[in-house]
Amino acid sequence: MSAKRDYYDILGVAKTATAVEIKKAYRSLALKHHPDRVAPDKKEEAEEQFKEISEAYAVLFDEQKRVLYDQYGHVGIDQKYTSEDIFRGGDFSGFENIFGSIFGDMGSDIFGGRGSSGRRSGRGRDLQMAMDVSFEDAARGTTKSIKVPRYEACNTCQGSGAKPGTKRKTCSQCKGKGQVVISSGFFRMAQTCPSCRGEGSSISVFCPSCRGEGRTKKTRKLEVKIPAGVYTGASLRIKGEGEIGVRDSGDLYIELNVLEHAKFIRRDNDIICEIEISMVKAVLGGEVEVSTLDGNVSMKIPAGTQPGKIFRLRGKGVPDLHSYAKGDELVKVKVVIPTSLSMQQRNLLEQFS
Template sequence: MFEDLFGDLGFDISGSRQSRSGAARRRGRDLQIAIDISLEEAAQGVERIITVPRYEPCATCSGSGAKPGTKRTVCPQCKGAGKTVVSNGFFQLAQTCSRCGGEGSTIAVACPECHGEGRVKITKKIKVKIPAGVDNGSQLRVRAEGEAGINSRGDLYVVIEVREHGIFQRHNNDIATSVSISLAQAVLGGEVEVPALDGKLRMKIPAGTQCGKTFRLKGKGMPDLHSRDIGDELVRVDIEIPTRLTAQQRQLIEEFARLSSEDLGGRESFTDKFKKSFR
């Protein structure tokens, strides 16, 4: 508890462990970058080359921060410990050395390239393999591709943003879409072409299909990121009711209504009633 309290203030309990601020400087900073992909790319997986601005060890001084031909010297204030101890009654508190910043050594003459930082900022291109099944907000961790530190490099976190699709809506591993069919197809049945993530496919429409009926196409959705399971494609059917009929078409539908014992005595024709039933 004391370590958590004083650690947040830059202190540490003497002799317990290395100061947090010093440890943080020895490990490079983690980086985060966002990239956007299409739904099809999320379904199949894709490789991307991303450009990452970051710090690299200075080539001139090999990361020491000292001018070539000179070297770092032991800090005279902390004697190489990287921290100084402050006594306060019962407690002994260790504070990060203000002179060397917790490094335990100082630079007499700074490197002219990095100005004593031991690192320089560059832009690096990194190939990232995005697995199939990622979703909005998925994070990929690329180890040791963050910023350089004194002892180790941080990690790079790639945040995935899947662009909104013009045809499909994603629901976990399922995808949903809709298709329109004619009145004749709804009544008599048939086949229609429906979009799929990998192109188009044919779907059977049974006779008597109602408006709003949803068909499930097994295994035509998104792959699961953590297993070999694949979601389904859900296809909602909308029926297009003709708004204009030829005289012959109207006559045939009225004949159908008569054979079906439909009462056409009211103001609304059978066609109007039929349209209403699908709204």
């Protein structure tokens, strides 16, 4: 990509140009480079130029963006605004006759962009993150500390975006009224001033720490309680830990992924495991050690236990996330048939059969 050209150069105006001069310059350039007015083989080039002059106009006509551009150049604009936000500042009213169908054709390019930031709604955006949880922690619950990056109000300017000690300047478009009157033929109506968006004034010098953003990225450490019974796909909502908004903070959503266990398989709230017992124990019965999530327990094997038999250890499973119910541990018995026998063992078995 070639370096971006200076907005003033693009419009051919002086750094001191007034909003009226900027609008005038844009009007004549827009007419000249309108893609519908050039030969078909020049159309693509004209569209590029048209976009370039429209962007320059949108920034320089908007007092706030112009100050930011004067202070930080393209970097300041590109870091703070999406392409959609850039064009929102331009006063394109009165240009409809020039544009003709161009809004239809190029609208998605010029006005689409990366989508709205949601910063204007007053509520901060929700944040999302993913987290792996061990099988045991999911079953028994735990507390984990996590690091969450989010934007917080800039310390230097307290979120205002203006350099401390500097005064806002009155909007030259509306003279501070926040509204402008537009007229088209006999039709006159008041409209929110496009240059200051109705605020009547704008920042004169941007905060050097946040470049007018009013916020900076900070990483916070949070203690997150993971309740017993969570499962893969379960989502924890941590209220107010999303991005900070003007009125309210968004929420933080943590999507959980429960890791597999070497011994246990989970089926809903039950956990399943397999134990091996000797052929003799299966026939005569006895005691076996069985692992559970809370340590080993001793389990009785009745005489005559068949291979594949499942025993149920009540309440040794996973508690239900939404009730007081608790799952069980299901112990599947695998009977090991000996592959080599001593002479004596062989004789005994032959007698038995």
